[in-house]
Amino acid sequence: MGLDNGVLVRGVKRKDLPRFIKYPFEKDYNDGVEVCYWRKCWGLRNWFLQTAFPNRPADKWEFKCGVAEITYLWRIVIHYLENPEDWDNSIWDFDEIKSTLKEQKRNLFWLRIWMKLHPDAEVIFYDSY
Numbered sequence: 001m002g003l004d005n006g007v008l009v010r011g012v013k014r015k016d017l018p019r020f021i022k023y024p025f026e027k028d029y030n031d032g033v034e035v036c037y038w039r040k041c042w043g044l045r046n047w048f049l050q051t052a053f054p055n056r057p058a059d060k061w062e063f064k065c066g067v068a069e070i071t072y073l074w075r076i077v078i079h080y081l082e083n084p085e086d087w088d089n090s091i092w093d094f095d096e097i098k099s100t101l102k103e104q105k106r107n108l109f110w111l112r113i114w115m116k117l118h119p120d121a122e123v124i125f126y127d128s129y
Contacts, residue, residue: 003040003128007065007073007111008032010122018110022103032124035111036073036104041097043089044080045127048073052125065123067115073125074108077101 006024009017010032017033024037038044049056052069063069080087080094081101087094115121 003042003045004038005041005045005125005127006034006037007070007108008034008124008126009111010124012121018114020110021107024100024103032122035107040091041089043087044076046089047076048125049127051076061127063125063127065125067112069125070108070112070115070123074105074112077105077108081105 008028008031012033014021014023014028014033017035021035024034028034049063052065052072053063056063065073081098084094084098087097090097111123115123
């Protein structure tokens, strides 16, 4: 079974977002600008959804995020970077994903700041589980 998760911002172009963001793909494939992407990282996905959306319906696959939810995700990424022994439930060894997590940490930091300046932004965490 596959799993793709990510964070995207709808209704904007890359030029509208902080220039410090390093995008996971050369172009945007979804209906928004993708800021983070994970493939088969069940542990990260489960921890985030249980924290940010504990009462989510089983059939929901998109979750609108505010600054609080993105902060949860940012802190989870930081936790894994500071505690690599906790990284589990993924097809990736920590050493394989460490550089990606560092980029996502930076991206989520800048996204949080940008969201505070753009409170009407539509930021989505998608879950293709």
